[in-house]
Amino acid sequence: MRILGISAFYHDSAAALLVDGKPVAAAQEERFTRKKHDPGFPEHAIRYCLAEGGIGMDDLDHVVFFEKPLLKFERLLETYLANAPAGYRSFKMALPVWLKEKLFQKPGMVKELAQFSASGKGIEEKLLFAEHHQSHAASAFYPSPFEEAIVLTMDGVGEWATTSVAIGRGSNLETVKEIHWPHSLGLLYSAFTYYTGFRVNSGEYKVMGLAPYGEPKYKQLILDNLIDVKPDGSFWLDQSYFNYATGLTMTSKKFDKLFGAPPRKAESPLTQRDMDLAASVQAVTEEVMLRMARDLAKSTGIKNLCMAGGVALNCVANGKILRDGAFERIWVQPAAGDAGGALGAAYAAHAMHARKPRHLNGEMDGMKGSYLGPQFSQADIERRLTAAGARFTSHSEADMLERTVDALEAGHAIGWFQGRMEFGPRALGARSIIGDPRNPEMQKNLNLKIKYRESFRPFAPSVLAEDVGDYFEHEVESPYMLMVADVKRNRRRTMTPEQEALFGIEKLNVPRSDLPAITHVDYSARIQTVHAETNPRYHQLISAFKKRTGCPVVVNTSFNVRGEPIVHTPEDAFRCFMGCEMETLVVGNCVLSKPDQDPALKLDYKDKFDLD
Amino acid sequence: MLSLLKELVAYMNARRKWWLLPVITILLIVGGLLVLAQGSAIAPFIYTVF
Numbered sequence: 001m002r003i004l005g006i007s008a009f010y011h012d013s014a015a016a017l018l019v020d021g022k023p024v025a026a027a028q029e030e031r032f033t034r035k036k037h038d039p040g041f042p043e044h045a046i047r048y049c050l051a052e053g054g055i056g057m058d059d060l061d062h063v064v065f066f067e068k069p070l071l072k073f074e075r076l077l078e079t080y081l082a083n084a085p086a087g088y089r090s091f092k093m094a095l096p097v098w099l100k101e102k103l104f105q106k107p108g109m110v111k112e113l114a115q116f117s118a119s120g121k122g123i124e125e126k127l128l129f130a131e132h133h134q135s136h137a138a139s140a141f142y143p144s145p146f147e148e149a150i151v152l153t154m155d156g157v158g159e160w161a162t163t164s165v166a167i168g169r170g171s172n173l174e175t176v177k178e179i180h181w182p183h184s185l186g187l188l189y190s191a192f193t194y195y196t197g198f199r200v201n202s203g204e205y206k207v208m209g210l211a212p213y214g215e216p217k218y219k220q221l222i223l224d225n226l227i228d229v230k231p232d233g234s235f236w237l238d239q240s241y242f243n244y245a246t247g248l249t250m251t252s253k254k255f256d257k258l259f260g261a262p263p264r265k266a267e268s269p270l271t272q273r274d275m276d277l278a279a280s281v282q283a284v285t286e287e288v289m290l291r292m293a294r295d296l297a298k299s300t301g302i303k304n305l306c307m308a309g310g311v312a313l314n315c316v317a318n319g320k321i322l323r324d325g326a327f328e329r330i331w332v333q334p335a336a337g338d339a340g341g342a343l344g345a346a347y348a349a350h351a352m353h354a355r356k357p358r359h360l361n362g363e364m365d366g367m368k369g370s371y372l373g374p375q376f377s378q379a380d381i382e383r384r385l386t387a388a389g390a391r392f393t394s395h396s397e398a399d400m401l402e403r404t405v406d407a408l409e410a411g412h413a414i415g416w417f418q419g420r421m422e423f424g425p426r427a428l429g430a431r432s433i434i435g436d437p438r439n440p441e442m443q444k445n446l447n448l449k450i451k452y453r454e455s456f457r458p459f460a461p462s463v464l465a466e467d468v469g470d471y472f473e474h475e476v477e478s479p480y481m482l483m484v485a486d487v488k489r490n491r492r493r494t495m496t497p498e499q500e501a502l503f504g505i506e507k508l509n510v511p512r513s514d515l516p517a518i519t520h521v522d523y524s525a526r527i528q529t530v531h532a533e534t535n536p537r538y539h540q541l542i543s544a545f546k547k548r549t550g551c552p553v554v555v556n557t558s559f560n561v562r563g564e565p566i567v568h569t570p571e572d573a574f575r576c577f578m579g580c581e582m583e584t585l586v587v588g589n590c591v592l593s594k595p596d597q598d599p600a601l602k603l604d605y606k607d608k609f610d611l612d
Numbered sequence: 613m614l615s616l617l618k619e620l621v622a623y624m625n626a627r628r629k630w631w632l633l634p635v636i637t638i639l640l641i642v643g644g645l646l647v648l649a650q651g652s653a654i655a656p657f658i659y660t661v662f
Contacts, residue, residue, distance in 0.1 A: 070619065070620070070623045071623075071627075074623075074627070074629065074632065077632065077635060077636065077639060078632075080639075081635060092646055095639065095642070095643035095646055095647075096643060096646050096647045098643070099640065099643045099644065099647055100647060103616055104616065106615075106619065107615060107616075
């Protein structure tokens with residue numbers, strides 16, 4: 001059975017192909033169109049998925065959209081009705097969009113899909129619509145390694161649900177509880193993202209990164225006024241503090257009054273207060289998630305937890321749930337945001353609509369390391385790089401690995417482009433920029449020379465799965481960089497009182513452990529465990545680095561500059577390489593050194609992309 | 613347009629939300645007027661409504 005899943009028309013459009021219950025291909029549209037968070041119909045991603053599967057539209061059994069537009073329309077109407085006459089301005093802007101476009105999503109999709117069909121017929125009959133949280137839950141449970149699990153999904157909002165709890169057993173997935181709009185933990189987090197001057201829907205991870213600099217001074221104020229959290233973790237938001245239901249901002253005047261100031265202006269200097277606000281909303285989020293996890297574990301006796309939805313990208317909270325111990329094992333869908341809904345919708349159709357049996361893969365999950373995107377053969381890479389004007393040398397695999405380790409040791413920032421592209425927001429060693437985490441200058445250099453940002457967030461470590469316990473207070477696998485844990489005590493360096501008193505980026509630049517480039521100010525790190533089974537080449541590289549230096553860890557950050565989607569093709573990689581001050585680029589078995597390149601091909605990349 | 617109306621009827625039937633029929637009708641009329649008055653539909657940058 002061949003099923004194509006699609007998510008689109010809001011943000012992070014994507015497509016995924018499931019064949020006989022196994023993911024064959026999945027990719028986000030932004031990687032093809034080079035438009036970050038591209039919300040358009042995922043034409044390129046669909047074309048790729050069908051090509052990867054070697055099939056056409058007419059060979060598909062079903063095409064599944066990840067949510068139900070009419071239920072969203074229902075929420076919209078009922079919300080305006082409940083709040084009228086307030087919200088007229090928003091209504092005036094929203095309704096024409098719906099009447100002109102969104103209500104016609106189904107015929108629009110049938111028309112778009114027809115371009116992939118030789119016959120152009122039968123598409124409407126194949127088209128199914130899953131519910132938004134059903135898609136998230138399916139993406140979290142079906143590819144997980146668990147026979148039985150609690151499935152918790154949390155995000156801003158889908159149709160009505162903002163939080164859902166389902167129980168997965170074998171091929172069955174049954175929703176047992178939901179929290180509905182406008183009460184949403186994701187939107188509470190987004191409200192603080194907005195209030196602290198970051199962009200809603202993409203700046204949430206910055207709030208999470210900012211939190212360790214602050215004290216949760218406003219936690220009680222939030223719990224006393226904004227959100228009523230019950231012992232089982234269910235919650236209710238006082239809407240008088242928010243404006244997202246019918247207004248054009250996230251927070252209301254009453255919110256500003258409660259916290260004593262208007263929202264921070266974007267790109268203005270960050271203050272300690274912003275950091276305290278970030279720490280406070282992070283603490284509240286963790287409190288809600290922990291209460292919910294504890295209650296679900298206690299009331300059901302189930303030992304496994306699966307998570308998806310945008311809130312599940314909060315890897316700090318995920319790490320706390322893991323260490324809390326209410327659940328023995330936790331699995332988070334690597335594409336936890338809406339892009340992953342494409343895969344989830346396909347899984348939901350396979351198991352819940354077509355009633356086909358689920359495949360369990362022993363101890364391994366079914367995501368194949370999330371390496372589900374396009375790849376390029378060595379011959380194709382050489383042809384593409386030559387056409388782009390790149391000067392490179394080709395090597396055997398062993399030689400390429402040795403040269404890459406040489407560059408790591410020399411302190412270079414290295415573009416590492418290998419195999420199939422990752423599905424989901426994280427670079428996991430297929431489209432990554434890597435460096436030596438022991439180098440005290442690495443963090444600063446990567447930020448200023450490559451990423452063009454002065455980030456308060458440190459980079460993530462990729463560590464050999466077998467060595468994770470030697471470096472981090474973490475013993476289990478974390479292949480998708482969705483768990484945060486502390487650096488081992490014996491590897492930390494205590495900061496002096498003078499260093500403790502430093503502010504923001506200055507504090508981050510103080511070496512706090514043996515691996516300064518990946519250690520946050522609270523000694524935490526966003527871990528990726530690297531497994532020989534899913535990414536053998538990356539595993540070999542880090543093993544070679546370990547053999548040479550004794551260190552089984554490299555710095556891993558996504559292969560892009562600020563505001564740019566992660567690179568997709570060898571040409572994208574070469575452009576990014578020539579547009580920033582990266583010293584070495586490794587694409588397949590090709591090695592490129594910056595001094596060898598034609599200076600005329602240098603690009604001004606710094607201001608090419610809008611800030612995210 | 614006919615298929616959309618069919619979908620709306622099927623949806624109201626499935627969700628047992630017939631009470632929305634007059635609301636939808638009125639809103640579609642008001643919305644239709646807004647569309648005519650406005651000319652082009654531009655999605656505002658707000659999070660949740662869409």
